[in-house]
Amino acid sequence: xxxxxxxSRLATPYAIWSVLFIVIPLILIVFFSFxxxxxxxxxxxxxxxxxxxxxMYFKVVxxxxxxxxxxxxxxxxxxxxxxYIISKAKPSRRATLLLLCILPMWMNFLLxxxxxxAILGKNGFINTLLGMVGLGPINILYTDAAVLLGMxxxxxxxxxxxxxxxxxxxxxxxxxxxxxxxxxxxxxxxxVIFPLxxxxxxxxxxxxxxxxxxxxxxxxxxxxxxxxxxxxxxxxEFMSVGDWHxxxxxxxxxxIIILISMAIMNKYSSGTDKEGGGLLL
Numbered sequence: 001x002x003x004x005x006x007x008s009r010l011a012t013p014y015a016i017w018s019v020l021f022i023v024i025p026l027i028l029i030v031f032f033s034f035x036x037x038x039x040x041x042x043x044x045x046x047x048x049x050x051x052x053x054x055x056m057y058f059k060v061v062x063x064x065x066x067x068x069x070x071x072x073x074x075x076x077x078x079x080x081x082x083x084y085i086i087s088k089a090k091p092s093r094r095a096t097l098l099l100l101c102i103l104p105m106w107m108n109f110l111l112x113x114x115x116x117x118a119i120l121g122k123n124g125f126i127n128t129l130l131g132m133v134g135l136g137p138i139n140i141l142y143t144d145a146a147v148l149l150g151m152x153x154x155x156x157x158x159x160x161x162x163x164x165x166x167x168x169x170x171x172x173x174x175x176x177x178x179x180x181x182x183x184x185x186x187x188x189x190x191x192v193i194f195p196l197x198x199x200x201x202x203x204x205x206x207x208x209x210x211x212x213x214x215x216x217x218x219x220x221x222x223x224x225x226x227x228x229x230x231x232x233x234x235x236x237e238f239m240s241v242g243d244w245h246x247x248x249x250x251x252x253x254x255x256i257i258i259l260i261s262m263a264i265m266n267k268y269s270s271g272t273d274k275e276g277g278g279l280l281l
Contacts, residue, residue: 028248029248029251029252030248030252031248032244032245032247032248032249033048033049033245033248033249033251033252034046034048035245036048036245037245048245048246048248048249049249049253051246051249052246052249052250052253057233057250060228060229060230060232060233061230061253061257063227063228063229064213064229064230064231065213065257067144067147067148067151067212067229068151068209068212068213069209070148071148071151071152071155071208071212072159072205072208072209072212074148074152075152075155075156075158075159075204075208076159076201076204076205076208078152078156078159079156079159079160079163079204080159080163080197080201082101082160083159083160083161083163083164083167083200084163084167084193085097086098086101086160086164087164087167087168087170094168098161098164101156101157101160101161102157102161104153104157105157109154109217110217110221112153112154113150113154113217113218113221113222114221116146116149116150116153116221116222117141117221117222120140120141120146120149120222121141122137122139122141123137124141126138126140127140141222141224142222142223142224142226142227143223143227144223144227146222146223147218147219147222147223147227149222150218150221150222151212151215151218154218155207155208155211155212156208158204158207158208158211159204159205159207159208160204161204162199162200162201162203162204162207163197163200163201163204164200165200166196166197166199166200167193167197167200170193170196170197174192174196175188175192175193178191178192202265205265206261206262206265209261210258210261210262213230213231213254213257213258213261214230214231214254214258215229215231216229216231216232216234216235219231219232220232220235230250230253230254231254233250234247234250234251234254237250
């Protein structure tokens with residue numbers, strides 16, 4: 001009994017923190033999304049959601065989902081081989097390789113994104129190299145390609161780390177057993193390694209897609225404000241327009257998108273709760 005009481009006391013600060021910075025803000029967002037201010041009084045309305053389902057705003061949502069999906073796929077394509085190479089490296093080199101992946105995250109998110117605007121600019125590093133070989137300057141900045149590059153660069157570590165964690169803990173005996181039974185390297189990867197690494201893959205997809213679909217800094221700096229995403233729309237409504245009611249309605253819609261994405265990922269990960277060779281059955 002005393003142990004339970006002590007544990008409840010230790011959990012009290014975390015409960016207070018959750019209520020102040022998670023529960024109350026969510027309640028306020030829901031409240032503002034379903035109300036409007038008329039003569040200083042708050043009136044219940046669905047006009048905020050009706051306004052959102054405008055054709056223009058639908059295009060913003062579609063662009064956000066498409067760019068987030070493409071950046072997640074690119075992060076998976078680049079991140080999985082990287083995580084695999086790191087997991088197979090010697091323990092002495094593995095820590096160094098992981099540090100190189102994490103090192104950019106030590107820098108401020110805004111600064112490392114802004115640095116890409118100098119690299120991709122007309123007089124930037126890439127166009128300077130292209131000019132040296134006679135290819136001339138290419139308009140890279142303020143395009144979808146620049147936004148995608150910024151997303152992949154910033155969110156790639158979130159794909160590498162969970163996949164590496166799973167791969168580094170994988171039972172080597174299962175791989176050796178598959179090879180002893182006559183499986184080639186491709187069969188070992190498709191039948192043993194990749195199925196066992198699915199929990200890390202799903203975690204990486206979730207950790208990349210959620211910030212990618214809600215980002216606004218990357219599209220603002222590398223897109224030059226020409227490519228609006230749902231995060232930019234929310235930021236504009238709260239900071240520039242001052243319409244907290246409409247901004248809250250968009251935030252609710254974005255949270256629904258994220259919850260649906262998480263539900264889909266959990267559905268596909270329901271078969272990855274087994275350990276060891278149980279995943280292969």
